[in-house]
């Protein structure tokens with residue numbers, strides 16, 4: 150939508166050129182029958198109306214995003230944003246990570262035109278939200294960069310970034326450089342940039358994996374190669390960045406401890422010890438939730 154809005158000045162100047170051209174042929178300023186408006190006036194009024202419509206929709210979208218963001222924060226689901234050059238396979242990767250059949254990867258530039266969120270489970274059963282983003286493109290027109298950055302503003306709230314690259318593309322190295330330079334201009338926290346995972350996608354299309362200094366995970370999102378290793382790496386990074394740990398807590402089955410953990414943490418395993426009336430519970434828990442747990446139950 151930001152992009153549609155950014156197109157308007159372009160449409161306007163194109164319209165002016167067309168009118169100038171028509172004028173030369175003596176037709177541009179003719180009145181449209183009965184309306185009292187010239188062709189130029191009608192077109193400009195329609196453009197104005199379109200601009201107002203898009204702007205209103207953008208305001209609504211922004212409100213919806215803010216709402217989604219607060220909801221996500223309340224649930225404390227870690228947020229993993231998937232970025233990369235257009236057509237690199239971001240949507241395909243999220244589909245492979247989440248099994249979300251609703252996602253539609255397409256072999257075209259800018260197949261994804263809005264930022265969307267999709268839930269997926271990590272190997273430790275922790276739920277995370279994967280955010281699919283609009284693809285990067287080098288030499289984006291100047292007025293589009295701002296709109297493009299605006300659609301990416303949610304990225305700043307992520308706990309982890311994944312940079313997807315199409316390593317089978319002849320321009321893959323230039324694409325990487327241009328993605329990293331756009332990212333730099335988004336003023337993201339340095340920690341997010343430092344912990345970013347680079348994914349080399351479409352390895353099914355190349356003979357041998359790229360050897361580079363940067364540590365990267367090679368996958369084929371389309372065929373599902375390398376997905377388990379990637380999930381493991383995402384898990385480690387998410388746990389680190391969100392201050393979560395896996396621990397086993399021994400608790401009394403008579404107390405509301407287990408219920409509390411189900412609500413505030415992610416319970417992985419419950420081993421009941423019938424004789425003691427207790428259970429060993431393996432949980433993924435944030436340090437703040439564990440602090441609360443101790444305050445409530447470990448007096």
Ligand SMILES: Nc1nc2c(ncn2[C@@H]2O[C@H](COP(=O)(O)OP(=O)(O)OP(=O)(O)O)[C@@H](O)[C@H]2O)c(=O)[nH]1
Nearest residue numbers: 236237238239240241254255259260261284370371
């Ligand atoms: N051979 C092969 N093709 C892939 C792989 N991953 C994605 N593709 C194809 O690449 C094309 C683009 O995939 P998308 O997932 O839509 O790419 P995207 O990065 O989301 O693209 P935009 O939303 O346009 O930025 C589709 O035709 C996919 O089927 C892969 O691992 N191997």
Ligand SMILES: [Mg+2]
Nearest residue numbers: 239240260261
């Ligand atoms: Mg996409």
